[in-house]
Amino acid sequence: MIITSAKPFEEILSLLKDEDDIFVVGCNVCAAKLKTGGEPEVLEMCRRLEESGKHVVGWVLPTAACSIRSFESLAEKNEKIKDARCILVMGCGSGVSAVSTVVDLPIYGSNNTLSLGGTSGGELLSNQCVMCGDCTINEYGGLCPKSQCPKALLNGPCGGAVDGMCEVNREKDCVWDLIYERLKKIDRLDLLYVIHAPKEHGFK
Template sequence: MIISSAKSFEEIMELLKGEDDIFIVGCNACAAKLHLGGEEDVLRMHKQLEKAGKHVVGWVIPSAACSVASFESLVGKNPAIKEARSILVMACGSGVSVVSSVAGVPVYPSNNTESLGGRSHGKVLGDLCAMCGSCGVHDFGGICPKGQCPKQLLNGPCGGSMNGKCEVDPEKDCVWALIYTRLEKIDRLDLLEKIWGCEETVDES
């Protein structure tokens, strides 16, 4: 699940400065789950834009903005998109990029994309993965230090970690305290003996 946050309406209006005949594309996947691109959110944005003096020609909510197959598929859902001179995409950066690739008009994002996350126990969890392309999360008890440590430390906590809290963000638990607890729980503290380098892992045990 891609974690995003909404841009302020003022920022969106600045992006759309000089633009009109706007079409809104939502997203019924991640953005909808975060209340940033579902039907309610799109209708709210429609109303705000109209109130601010923008002409909105229509809207559509594909199952996922990042998997829009073609411009024709959007036309099939709402032909009004053919009248658009600009498109506002209420999805993650991937959705904006995909819609941009099929649209022949300027495309703008309403959201900021932050991280790859998920949902557990009813909570939205961010920064679960840094999408680095070289996954070794199993060696950290399923907790990604690249995604969750502000310093992306792979060989233990920094010297600033105090009482299990992060030096950079004291409101957050230090990811290395979480990793230690998780590895202890599954009886794999031996994994902490691995030393991670830039290119590969060296087992010093």
């Protein structure tokens, strides 16, 4: 099971300060068990967002946020996602990454991912989240350089990519190229100017 802890609501609200028409995606597996993204937490999040003046267009509770493979699978469960202008994922970092690959909207995560806490280690997780415990995936358009860049560079690319492919692993796209394209697509290139401090790896 993937262990997550909920970010303080004030931090989530601050992440969403320039956003509205929010669609919330929960996770009915690990996050549900830990009460960081099951139905009661999703409903409470919707209520608190509305109470704070945000418009929530809808929500969905997929079996596992990290197993989402298409926009259609989300729209089938709740077509209100088509009215959304941003997505809040209440799962682990891997869930945020999975949603960001199928939805062309700004994606935000409401949790910090702390550890495996048992057996898992699926392909998606090992590639897209290394459970650093201090999730900043929101600032990279939903793609995590900590886990997907072999040098774990948090402040931009190393400059070694050739034709978009990573200089360390030439079989893989440079994640910083993907981050740039993603931020451009969602009109958030301003996030490239955020300077990231070294990661705090202690539990929060």
